[in-house]
Amino acid sequence: MRNIYPSNYESKLSLIETQEAIVDIKNFFQARLSLALGLKRVSAPIFVDPNTGLNDNLNGVERAVNFEIKDGTTLEIVQSLAKWKRFALKEYNITGLFTDMNAIRKNEDLDNLHSIYVDQWDWEKVIYESERNRAYLESVVCKIYSCLKETEGFINNKYPVLSKKLPDHLTFITSQELLDMYPGKSPKEREYLITKDKGAVFVIGIGSNLSNGEPHDTRASDYDDWTLNGDLLLYDEVLDVPFEITSMGIRVDAAALMHQLAMKHENDKLTLPYHKAVINNELPLTIGGGIGQSRLCMYLLEKAHIGEVQSSYWSDRDKEEFAYYNIKVL
Numbered sequence: 001m002r003n004i005y006p007s008n009y010e011s012k013l014s015l016i017e018t019q020e021a022i023v024d025i026k027n028f029f030q031a032r033l034s035l036a037l038g039l040k041r042v043s044a045p046i047f048v049d050p051n052t053g054l055n056d057n058l059n060g061v062e063r064a065v066n067f068e069i070k071d072g073t074t075l076e077i078v079q080s081l082a083k084w085k086r087f088a089l090k091e092y093n094i095t096g097l098f099t100d101m102n103a104i105r106k107n108e109d110l111d112n113l114h115s116i117y118v119d120q121w122d123w124e125k126v127i128y129e130s131e132r133n134r135a136y137l138e139s140v141v142c143k144i145y146s147c148l149k150e151t152e153g154f155i156n157n158k159y160p161v162l163s164k165k166l167p168d169h170l171t172f173i174t175s176q177e178l179l180d181m182y183p184g185k186s187p188k189e190r191e192y193l194i195t196k197d198k199g200a201v202f203v204i205g206i207g208s209n210l211s212n213g214e215p216h217d218t219r220a221s222d223y224d225d226w227t228l229n230g231d232l233l234l235y236d237e238v239l240d241v242p243f244e245i246t247s248m249g250i251r252v253d254a255a256a257l258m259h260q261l262a263m264k265h266e267n268d269k270l271t272l273p274y275h276k277a278v279i280n281n282e283l284p285l286t287i288g289g290g291i292g293q294s295r296l297c298m299y300l301l302e303k304a305h306i307g308e309v310q311s312s313y314w315s316d317r318d319k320e321e322f323a324y325y326n327i328k329v330l
Contacts, residue, residue, distance in 0.1 A: 004240075013301060029121075033147050036143045041097070047076060065077040113295070113298075133228070136250070151296070165199075165300075166234070171198040175210060179210050206230060221260040221266055223251055234299060246290065294310040297310075
């Protein structure tokens, strides 16, 4: 997606109000999320040893930022904590956690919604084998959506200039059903049409090929179960685009991991500690995801660019364009 510049755009909040509102949103939402899902806050790494297999390669092509320390060891900046969290749950002997995840994703195409700096609430929760199903997935998504609704009500009450954006009803649809509904459209076009119509949609089943021979979107083979995951999409009126606020899912068990590694010809990963632990049933069964902190602030504060709610890198040319269209990046 290229940069979008809404006509006659003007931020509804001043720079200082924006900074204060960011703190308000983050504090309020994480408290609600913790309560709704029974999560404890823990500290998280910003870098990991790549030999553990704990870092995520996201869609399978992104390259992690790495650096060498004095003893010659090469470490990687995390791209997400999807796999690390399962180890943490076992180590801490708790049933649910969340953490502030800060990452660098150098392969991102920068635009209104994407930055090389990523900040999100990474969360993970232990589940039973009997809960590895769509009904349980949807029940957790509904709890998260309720937290979003509560946060919107809270921040709109403090800043009445902001409008109500989240619909009362969240729509669930599988990626195959979405393809059937809009044949001939690209995945992004399908997401746009459904979110503009419904306002808030959770698309289930991302990673496996659909009836057209292509996946709705790609996913790493080793953390989400592709039949029990999805993206929560909101319609953003400021930019007139579908707005992904969270990607989440029930995590792979041994059978799902073996199947998905084979599908992506990645069986060589079975030698890594994380993958061995899943295969040997040494890690808890879990559900988890990442909820974008800057994304949430951008959406609720009705900003046109993610740079208005986070401090990151933008080229001089971009910053000149932002200023021309009245977009004030931090």
